[in-house]
Amino acid sequence: MSNRLRDQVAITGVGYSDLSRRPSASLGTLTVSAVDAALDAAGLRRSDVDGIATSPSMPRYGGRKGVEDGTDIVSTGYLAGRLGIADAITWSSSTTHMVTYSLIDAVHAIAAGACETVVVYRAVHVPDGRYISFDSTVAVGGDQFTAPFGFSGPPSWAGVVMRRYLDLHGYSREHLARFAVANRATTLLNPRAYWSGKPLTVEDYLGARMVSDPMTILDCDIPVDGAVALVLTSAERAASSGAPHALVSGYALGTQAAPRGVYMTLEDLWSGTERMGVRLWQSSGMRPEDIDVVQAYDGFSIFVPTWLEGLGFHARGDALGALAEGSGSLTGPRPVNTGGGSLGEGRLHGMTQLAEAVLQLTDQGGQRQVDGAGTAVATISNGLAGSTAFALRRP
Amino acid sequence: MSETPLPPAPPLPVPDPVTAFFWEALREHTLAIQWCSRCERFQHTPAHYCFGCGTEELTSRTVSGRGRVHSSTTLLDPPGPAFVDRLPLTIVVVELDEQAGLVLAAEMPSGPAPIGTPVEAYFEDVAAGTTLPRFRPLANESDQA
Numbered sequence: 261m262s263n264r265l266r267d268q269v270a271i272t273g274v275g276y277s278d279l280s281r282r283p284s285a286s287l288g289t290l291t292v293s294a295v296d297a298a299l300d301a302a303g304l305r306r307s308d309v310d311g312i313a314t315s316p317s318m319p320r321y322g323g324r325k326g327v328e329d330g331t332d333i334v335s336t337g338y339l340a341g342r343l344g345i346a347d348a349i350t351w352s353s354s355t356t357h358m359v360t361y362s363l364i365d366a367v368h369a370i371a372a373g374a375c376e377t378v379v380v381y382r383a384v385h386v387p388d389g390r391y392i393s394f395d396s397t398v399a400v401g402g403d404q405f406t407a408p409f410g411f412s413g414p415p416s417w418a419g420v421v422m423r424r425y426l427d428l429h430g431y432s433r434e435h436l437a438r439f440a441v442a443n444r445a446t447t448l449l450n451p452r453a454y455w456s457g458k459p460l461t462v463e464d465y466l467g468a469r470m471v472s473d474p475m476t477i478l479d480c481d482i483p484v485d486g487a488v489a490l491v492l493t494s495a496e497r498a499a500s501s502g503a504p505h506a507l508v509s510g511y512a513l514g515t516q517a518a519p520r521g522v523y524m525t526l527e528d529l530w531s532g533t534e535r536m537g538v539r540l541w542q543s544s545g546m547r548p549e550d551i552d553v554v555q556a557y558d559g560f561s562i563f564v565p566t567w568l569e570g571l572g573f574h575a576r577g578d579a580l581g582a583l584a585e586g587s588g589s590l591t592g593p594r595p596v597n598t599g600g601g602s603l604g605e606g607r608l609h610g611m612t613q614l615a616e617a618v619l620q621l622t623d624q625g626g627q628r629q630v631d632g633a634g635t636a637v638a639t640i641s642n643g644l645a646g647s648t649a650f651a652l653r654r655p
Numbered sequence: 656m657s658e659t660p661l662p663p664a665p666p667l668p669v670p671d672p673v674t675a676f677f678w679e680a681l682r683e684h685t686l687a688i689q690w691c692s693r694c695e696r697f698q699h700t701p702a703h704y705c706f707g708c709g710t711e712e713l714t715s716r717t718v719s720g721r722g723r724v725h726s727s728t729t730l731l732d733p734p735g736p737a738f739v740d741r742l743p744l745t746i747v748v749v750e751l752d753e754q755a756g757l758v759l760a761a762e763m764p765s766g767p768a769p770i771g772t773p774v775e776a777y778f779e780d781v782a783a784g785t786t787l788p789r790f791r792p793l794a795n796e797s798d799q800a
Contacts, residue, residue, distance in 0.1 A: 392734065393733075393734070393735050393736065394666060394734055394735035394737075395663075395735055395736055396666050397663065397664070397666055397667065398666055398667055398668075398669050399666040399667065399668050399669065400668075400669045400671070401671075402700065403666070403668075404668035404669065404670070404671075404674055404678075404700075405668075405699075405700045405760070406760060407665075407666045407668075407734075407735075408665050408666055408667060408668050408781070408785075408787055409665065409744075409746065409760075409761060409762040409787060410665065410730055410733075410734045410735070410737075410738045410741070410744050410746065410762070411734070411746050411760050412734045412735060413732075413734040415732070416728050416730055416734065416746060419728030420725075420726040420727060420728045420746070420748050420760075421726070422728075423726045423727055423728055423770075424725065424726035424770060427726075427769065427770045428770070469731075469732075470731045470732075471730075471731060471732040472728045472729070472730050472731070472732065473728055473729040473730075473731060473743075473767070474728075475728070517706075519758060520698075520699065520700040520702070521699060521700040521758070521759065521760055522748055522758055522760050525725065525726070525748065525758065526726070527756075
């Protein structure tokens with residue numbers, strides 16, 4: 261990101277639908293409710309929206325992906341129609357990457373003057389049955405080198421990273437347990453979190469079902485149906501509106517190619533997140549010591565320490581020990597995943613991190629508000645190509 | 656007459672023009688890795704160009720099949736219907752002796768081994784015309800002769 265974009269665009273509304281395992285409304289209706297909530301928070305109306313962007317995909321690995329608009333996915337056209345604003349849209353974008361690329365697109369569109377008020381949303385539907393199930397009888401392309409012996413699910417890909425991280429640094433599952441317990445304690449203060457109201461002990465964690473040793477079910481984010489929407493506008497318009505907002509100070513794209521046939525190794529995650537850190541600090545003008553809260557992507561728990569290390573908050577191998585000691589707790593030196601992250605709140609593919617960053621920077625964190633949080637980092641995915649990281653600040 | 660239906664077999668690899676050499680070598684119970692003679696470097700999995708210099712003139716070389724455990728995981732949750740009766744299933748990522756950073760993933764039926772453990776490939780004919788590499792610990796150094 262060129263410095264010319266620094267602090268030019270604001271996120272001025274965050275809206276959630278209900279989050280649940282088995283929703284009573286369609287994904288389309290959930291998405292409309294999230295957008296209306298975000299517009300309400302921004303003090304805007306549907307008719308103010310002239311840009312719309314998303315990543316319309318259904319997270320499913322190895323099985324049949326649903327494509328029904330409004331049920332399995334929500335396209336920009338569908339949503340504009342449901343909102344009754346199809347003719348007002350002057351710019352829209354759909355990305356095959358994660359939705360965080362839509363946020364970058366929206367920053368550019370507003371800065372370029374293509375539109376003034378953009379809704380960036382992510383709608384996630386989790387199909388019935390197992391969403392990770394390689395049920396084909398043949399393995400083609402890259403799957404030739406993994407699926408024939410069962411190396412076809414994301415938990416196993418991240419499981420090998422986790423095993424190496426633990427073994428290289430002398431950590432045990434007790435460290436993971438203490439991190440999980442600390443994260444759950446934060447989660448309990450987020451009323452919309454899936455795991456809200458369900459305390460966790462070290463013993464609970466150590467007894468959790470093992471999925472891909474050393475990864476347990478509690479190291480995987482919790483799949484939910486739901487939608488999150490962000491409303492973006494120019495910093496200038498946001499300031500004159502008087503609505504609470506956060507500024508997008510900088511962003512970084514991941515460019516580290518995934519290792520072939522393995523999907524990810526610990527060393528690749530470090531290299532990828534370190535390269536993203538260089539870009540993020542350059543574009544935002546910030547440094548790690550300037551950051552008050554970190555929203556680190558936690559689709560799998562092991563990504564939290566690798567992000568914290570890659571971005572320069574800790575040396576390689578040190579972050580899990582610090583997290584186990586409470587460094588990421590709300591009362592710790594630098595709170596991490598202040599809403600519980602995807603592990604606690606729900607799997608919303610990066611929106612969890614972005615939304616929570618904005619809520620903290622606008623004093624909307626409720627019981628989990630970090631007093632005076634002025635700067636935040638939000639990271640999404642694992643640090644390899646396709647990942648993104650954002651630096652945000654209070655105006 | 657009804658019988659209990661057998662669980663489906665694991666998915667079989669479908670070779671393509673770029674990967675065919677790898678599967679053909681396995682049928683002969685050897686491990687071949689794509690090789691760039693310009694860069695004098697291996698790369699895996701096979702690609703249609705060299706990630707070092709971009710050439711499409713790539714060959715392959717037979718490798719020893721020996722390496723060290725870079726990491727592993729043991730599945731206790733089936734990744735697909737074919738694996739329900741095959742758990743626990745240990746997968747190792749092996750860094751091959753021939754080149755630093757050259758990794759290959761495969762099943763290690765003997766179970767997990769610490770990172771750094773010396774291992775060797777062996778070959779299992781899993782279906783007519785399809786052979787998969789597996790890994791096992793190297794029994795001891797004298798076996799390497």
